[in-house]
Amino acid sequence: MPMARASSGLAYPERFYAAAAYAGFGGSPNSSKAVISKFQNDVALLLYGLYQQATVGPCSVPKPRAWNPLEQSKWTSWHGLGNMASTEAMRLFVKILEEEEPGWYSTVPEFVVEPVVDVEMNNPKSESVTQNGNSFPEPKTISIENGGMETQDKDVVLEGLGSVGVYGQWVQPSISGQRPKARYEHGAAVVQDKMYIFGGNHNGRYLNDLQVLDLRNLTWSRIEVKARPESLESLSPVPMAPCAGHSLIPWENKLISIAGHTKDPSETVTVKAFDLQTCHWSTLKTYGKPPVSRGGQSVTLAGSTLVMFGGEDANRALLNDFHIxxxxxxxxxxxxxxxxxxxxxxxxxxxxxxxxRYLLIFGGGSHATCFNDLHVLDLQNMEWSKPMQQGDIPSPRAGHAGVTVGENWFIAGGGNNKSGVSETVVLNMSTLVWSVVTTVQGRVPLASEGLSLVVSSYNGEDILVSFGGYNGRYSNEVYVLKPSHKSTLQSKIMEMAVPDSGTALHNTTNATRDIESEVEAGQEGKLREIIMDNIDSESLNVKSEENKERLLTALKAEKEELEGSLTKEKLMSLKLKQELAEAETQNTDLTKELQSIRGQLAAEQSRCFKLEVDVAELRQKLQTMETLQKELELLQRQKAASEQAALDAKQKQRSGGVWGWLAGTPTSQKTDEASE
Structure with a gap:
């Protein structure tokens, strides 16, 4: 499924179908009921054409033969869009609706019917399973490229995570209880063998429910949130606004929800906490300068601090700022x-x-592309670096989820603007070596954007737990994976081929400083080593003061030569350092220039889009004027015919006279008799 990125970090299809439902376009794209009576003006006609273009494609139906101004106007509106791409039609549809009715989103229905889109073929499908009021796939069997088939046996139900009997593959365990509503871009956290799910996005609507999965018996339940706190007077009780794209972090006996997209975003990031004992939400008071509000950021716990990077603000501006x-x-x-x-x-x-100590950033996306680069920030020296990656480097992706187990960083899901990413990968954070854990086949929630990934423990073994996601349909499925020693073994093999791999992060972040110290220390050590070797070898043969003086003279000359060589090396090191500084300055200037050009390009794209909308509106107005002109001409002809008929009737009435009318003789009959 094309995972084009739209406003508020949402994929275009979901926001488009929400907007279409609001505008009155319901049902499937080819349904005769999809067109509802909202064509009283040119905007409605334009929306109709864009909807048909987005859901059906370019107009291929013949022009209506019967004289019907409404049907002809609808056909003309659709046909005039030519070969416009469906994603572009979706974007224009949402844009025009937001310009006409800015408050449409607040009244969008809770459930929006959209066609199921095949991830691989991008074709509508109708196969789905309805459960708990939600439509989602029924992946009873997960196809694994490197591990055959994993089939869920409903007759065998073990306790909790003990039902996981295989290693290195995703399996779908038996789950009981009322499942949460399907969603993506939610928050997930594990506290004491329980996985908590908060918020998320479903059909373009933000959620604010709090669900919990007991990992001991794999049973879902919903937490009833209390309106007011029973204690902690320093915390102010607030109703929790629905949100998506936020971060959920366990801290002490609380769940901290930070940032995220909301219907009415604030200017700065808010921090809210859910007390697991009192079951209430509260807004935490913060000090200092809070970051601008955003969603899609990363928030990572490092000791007793939260590290936030990047995201997208309420105006769709991408960020790369860093806050603690x-x-x-x-x-x-x-x-x-x-x-x-x-x-x-x-x-x-x-x-x-x-x-x-080290913050690692992998992948992500802009408005037009996805990344697979790896960046490292040394939190002690506050220094960014881009280290060399080893092994099976993952493909570009955004919307993926990651979790750490020891020194291994597991990453699953994500999209690349064309389809969901099917492979689950692991990075050894000490050696920076990537390896593939497993690859799923077919349209399953593991190959989607906005899923969550957490880690829990069962009988001393770490188990990954995935929930939700969006890949053309929303999911509320749970999958689990028990990591094997395969990835660790592969990392060790790669480590043997990479010198000093155990200190890869440290060497990467300190490479510039180490060059200078190694040059100086190495040259001085070499000088001392040569002098001592010469003294040891020659002193045994010195038998006279003359020989000693000659030896000292030779050593002094050699020392002066080595000192001169050391001076040259220092000058060369200084020159290289200056060239490096100039290169960094030039790179910074080029980066600023690139950002400026990107800003100008974005402004030109915005202006071009506005012109496209204006042209489309003018085209619709011209079509409406042509229709009105035809109606005017028809009315004029009808008026002329009516006036002529009235004039003829009046003349006939005058020729008959009153006496003909009294005698009951028609005027035409008297005229005939007179002619005879």
Whole structure:
């Protein structure tokens, strides 16, 4: 499924179908009931044409033969769009609706009917399973490229995560209880063998429910949130606004929800906490300068601090800023003077912290492309670097999810603007070696955007748990994976081929500083080593003061030569350092210029889009004027015919006279008799 990125970080199809439902276009694209009586003006006709273009494609039906101004106008509106791409038609549809009625989103129905889109073939399909009021696929069997077939046996039900009997493959365990509504871009966290799910997006509507899956018996239940707190007077009770694209972090006995897209976004990021004992939401008061509101960011726990990077603000501007929230003092700190080049602005990326020192950023997307680059920030020295990746480097993706198990960073799901990503990969954060864990086949929620990924423990073994996602349809399925030792073994094999791989992160972030120290220390050590070797070898043969003097003279000359060589090496090192600084300055200038050009291009694209809308509106107005002209001409002809008929009737009445009328003789008969 094309995963084009739209406003508020949502895919175009879901927002389009929500807008279409609001505008009155219901049912399937080819349904005769899809067109509802909303064609009283040119805007309605334009929306009709865009809807048909987005759902059916270019107009291929013949022009209506029967004289019907409404049907002809609808056909002309659709036919005039030519070969416009469906995604472009979706974008124009939503844009025009938002310009005409800015408040449409607040009244959108809770459930929107949309066609099921095949991820691989991009064709509508009707096969789906309805459960708990939601439509979602029924992947009873997960096809694995490197592991055969995994079939769920409904007759064998074990307790909790103990039902997972295979390693290195995703399986779908038996789940009981009322399942949550299907969703993506939700928050997920594990506290004491329970996975909590909060918020998310379903059919373009933000959610604010809090669901919990007991991982001991795999049973879903819903948490009833209390309106007011029973304690903690420093926290102010607030109703939790529906949101998506936020981050859910477990801290002490609370769930911290931070940032995210909302219907009415605030200016800055808000931090809210759910107390698992009192079951209430509260807004936490923070100090310092909070970041601008956003969604699709990454928030990672490092010790007692939250590390936030990137995202997309309420105006769809991509970000690459870096902020730290101290959870003990609740104080924000923006890091503006980090050394090195940070990642480009992006959202829907994945982040992890290794050894409570290194922040790793992988992938993500802009408005037009997805990334597979890896960036590392040394949280002690505040220095960005882009290390060399090893192994099976993953393909570009955005909307993926990641979780760490020891020094391994597992990443699943995501999309690349064409389809969902099917492989689950793992990165050894010490060696920076990638390897593929498993690959799924078919349209399953594991190959989707906006899924969640957490880790739990059962009998001393770590187990990954995935929930939700969107790949043309929304999911509320749970999948689990028990990591094997395969990825660790592959990482060790790669580590043997990479010198000093155990300190890859440290060497990467300190490479520039180490070059200078190694040159100086190496040259001085070489000088001492040569002098001592010469003394040891020659001193045994020195038998006179003359020989000693000659030896000292030779050693002094050699020392002066080595000192001269050392001076040249220092000058060369200084020159290289200056060239490196100039290259970094030039790179920074080029980056700024590129961002400026991108800004200008975005402005031109916006202006071009406005012109396209204006042209489309003018075309519709011209069509309406032509229709009105035809109606006017018809009315004029009808009026002339009516006036002529009235005039003829009046003349006949005058020729008959009153006496003919009294005698009952028709005027035409008297005229005939007179002629005889």
């Amino acid at each position: 929230l101290d959870l003990e003092t609740m104080t924000w700190d923006e890091i503006e003077a980090a050394i090195g080049v940070p990642p480009s602005p992006r959202s829907d990326h994945a982040a992890a912290v290794h050894a409570e």
